[in-house]
Amino acid sequence: MASQGALPRTAAQPASAVVPQSAAGDAPDLRRWLQLGLAALWVLDAVLQYQPVMFTRSFGRMLAESGAGNPAVVAEPIRWAAGIVEHNPTWTNAAFATIQLALGLGIAWRPAIRLALAGSVIWSLAVWWLGEGLGGVLTGTASPLGEAPGAVVLYALLAVLLWPARDRQARGAGGRGAFVAARPFGPHAARALWLVLWGSLAYFAVLPANRGARAMPGMIAEMAEGEPHWLASVNRGAAGLLAGQGLTASIVLAAVLAVIAAGIFLPGRWVRPVLTLAIVVSAAIWIVAQDLGEILAGGSTDVNSAPLLILLALAYWPLRPPRDVPRPGPAGPAAAACSRTGITGGAS
Amino acid sequence: MISPSWLAYVLAAVVIAVALFSAARLVAARGRRRRCEVDADSVHVVMGIAMAGMFVPGLAVLPGGLWAVIFAAGAAWFGWRAIRVRRLAAAHTPAPTSGAMTSGPAAAAAAAYPARRSRWARSPRRPRPARLAQPAPAVRRGPGRDCCPFPVPHLIDCLAMVYALVAVPAIVATSAPQASGGTGGGMAVMSHGGDMASAGGARVPVIGLILAILVCGYIVWLADRIQRHAAAPGAIPAAAGAAALLAPRTATCCKIAMGVAMGVMLIDLL
Numbered sequence: 001m002a003s004q005g006a007l008p009r010t011a012a013q014p015a016s017a018v019v020p021q022s023a024a025g026d027a028p029d030l031r032r033w034l035q036l037g038l039a040a041l042w043v044l045d046a047v048l049q050y051q052p053v054m055f056t057r058s059f060g061r062m063l064a065e066s067g068a069g070n071p072a073v074v075a076e077p078i079r080w081a082a083g084i085v086e087h088n089p090t091w092t093n094a095a096f097a098t099i100q101l102a103l104g105l106g107i108a109w110r111p112a113i114r115l116a117l118a119g120s121v122i123w124s125l126a127v128w129w130l131g132e133g134l135g136g137v138l139t140g141t142a143s144p145l146g147e148a149p150g151a152v153v154l155y156a157l158l159a160v161l162l163w164p165a166r167d168r169q170a171r172g173a174g175g176r177g178a179f180v181a182a183r184p185f186g187p188h189a190a191r192a193l194w195l196v197l198w199g200s201l202a203y204f205a206v207l208p209a210n211r212g213a214r215a216m217p218g219m220i221a222e223m224a225e226g227e228p229h230w231l232a233s234v235n236r237g238a239a240g241l242l243a244g245q246g247l248t249a250s251i252v253l254a255a256v257l258a259v260i261a262a263g264i265f266l267p268g269r270w271v272r273p274v275l276t277l278a279i280v281v282s283a284a285i286w287i288v289a290q291d292l293g294e295i296l297a298g299g300s301t302d303v304n305s306a307p308l309l310i311l312l313a314l315a316y317w318p319l320r321p322p323r324d325v326p327r328p329g330p331a332g333p334a335a336a337a338c339s340r341t342g343i344t345g346g347a348s
Numbered sequence: 349m350i351s352p353s354w355l356a357y358v359l360a361a362v363v364i365a366v367a368l369f370s371a372a373r374l375v376a377a378r379g380r381r382r383r384c385e386v387d388a389d390s391v392h393v394v395m396g397i398a399m400a401g402m403f404v405p406g407l408a409v410l411p412g413g414l415w416a417v418i419f420a421a422g423a424a425w426f427g428w429r430a431i432r433v434r435r436l437a438a439a440h441t442p443a444p445t446s447g448a449m450t451s452g453p454a455a456a457a458a459a460a461y462p463a464r465r466s467r468w469a470r471s472p473r474r475p476r477p478a479r480l481a482q483p484a485p486a487v488r489r490g491p492g493r494d495c496c497p498f499p500v501p502h503l504i505d506c507l508a509m510v511y512a513l514v515a516v517p518a519i520v521a522t523s524a525p526q527a528s529g530g531t532g533g534g535m536a537v538m539s540h541g542g543d544m545a546s547a548g549g550a551r552v553p554v555i556g557l558i559l560a561i562l563v564c565g566y567i568v569w570l571a572d573r574i575q576r577h578a579a580a581p582g583a584i585p586a587a588a589g590a591a592a593l594l595a596p597r598t599a600t601c602c603k604i605a606m607g608v609a610m611g612v613m614l615i616d617l618l
Binding site: 032036039040041043044046047048050051052055090094101104105107108109110111228230292295296298 | 567
């Protein structure tokens with residue numbers, strides 16, 4: 001693959017005309033890496049969807065269970081869709097898996113990225129409703145240790161925040177420190193979305209279903225079933241540690257999540273520790289409470305919410321100005337503005 | 349067979365098609381005096397045949413143990429290539445003066461073509477020739493001639509095959525010659541019909557999961573790079589002896605297809 005490399009400048013170009021590769025659209029910038037991360041998760045989901053058990057009627061029954069507890073207006077379409085899947089498991093699941101594969105490859109293939117991201121939003125919202133029952137948000141059973149507010153809706157959120165928009169870059173740079181998620185709608189809207197997401201997770205942590213003395217330990221202990229020995233040991237150890245301390249654990253978890261939610265409004269240098277905390281908490285939840293998305297136990301359709309929350313945190317990471325952007329002078333004030341704000345141009 | 353059985357046949361057909369394309373590319377590149385990735389194409393030929401036998405036991409031509417040895421040798425080759433590329437890149441990398449060559453893909457490309465990069469490093473003011481499709485002379489003459497410039501993904505592919513062949517009791521148990529009635533014995537990775545328990549599961553499933561995640565990352569990395577195989581505007585024609593790569597975009601699509609099949613196989617083994 002000889003052409004896999006940096007696009008060289010032509011012989012006629014002087015050395016001073018070289019632009020940073022990210023600005024030239026060749027080397028991926030952070031947003032492109034995050035888009036590729038999202039694409040990889042879609043591909044992994046597709047591969048999981050191709051598991052033999054997904055081609056059986058049990059997949060349809062699993063979908064039908066997500067409607068339990070939801071209002072009729074939500075539950076009826078779920079039952080209808082689950083019935084279709086249950087009666088035609090082979091072709092519906094093959095279509096589901098292929099759609100997810102196409103979304104992943106579409107995001108990765110630059111000419112199709114906008115179409116694939118738009119498709120991601122539509123598909124994610126449809127699955128969030130018809131496949132996950134809105135993540136249990138309306139049933140009072142959503143938990144940040146589970147997949148609240150629904151893992152798949154985070155795909156939609158990421159697709160929106162990683163949209164390859166250019167016209168709002170200036171607005172994205174207008175806040176205290178530019179970040180990738182600010183590019184489509186500006187920093188204020190992006191921070192508001194973060195606040196709503198993590199604030200809702202904090203709220204879910206102290207719902208009556210989650211704050212009981214045995215609620216959180218019981219939920220973690222149940223995850224051990226079917227998992228490899230080492231992961232089951234982690235579950236049992238964590239459950240034992242929290243035994244009888246469910247209420248305290250819920251309050252502590254809610255407080256941490258609330259700090260993460262509000263911390264996005266702190267000045268730039270304080271945002272990084274908050275985002276680091278968000279990544280660490282998400283990683284811990286993914287291992288201890290979500291068991292790596294239960295992939296090792298078999299029958300999982302996705303990686304669960306924690307990896308998506310990590311991607312989301314990276315999308316809010318304050319960008320540093322690139323060192324190789326030309327200083328004010330012959331290149332003009334626009335380049336200087338990019339240098340100050342950390343915008344390196346949209347690779348995609 | 350896998351449930352549904354048509355999926356196993358489809359996957360087998362895909363990997364056989366990739367193997368046929370890779371074999372044809374090896375032959376055609378020689379006839380047309382074009383370059384190909386000899387090591388990557390060769391391993392895809394072998395991998396396609398082996399994976400077809402894993403999806404459809406009737407297509408197995410060699411015992412699983414022999415395949416494992418072959419892919420272990422492949423892993424050793426690509427591991428050596430990865431180390432060598434990295435060392436050459438380190439030896440020829442000047443102190444970074446700009447971000448132009450420090451990003452991941454650019455650095456990888458520089459690692460693949462160290463001689464060209466060192467020539468730039470000696471004369472930074474000299475205009476860079478726009479030959480995207482030609483390797484550096486030293487690469488053409490050296491041991492890395494006609495080798496894939498990105499050996500790490502193929503190393504992962506080979507390790508995944510070794511893992512699939514060694515770590516799963518179901519494969520070992522059914523790899524005897526009489527298992528399929530064929531000449532070499534079926535491997536039957538996907539022959540448990542959706543009953544995961546009956547396969548016994550992989551011995552160290554987390555390794556399979558890590559490999560599957562890496563393969564998925566490789567797939568999107570490849571898809572991201574398809575556009576880069578388009579001819580660069582202003583590129584000068586290939587010089588004599590500096591042949592262009594044969595069918596790079598089709599080859600990339602074949603790698604993606606092989607990656608998807610491998611990902612399905614690895615997840616199925618967990």
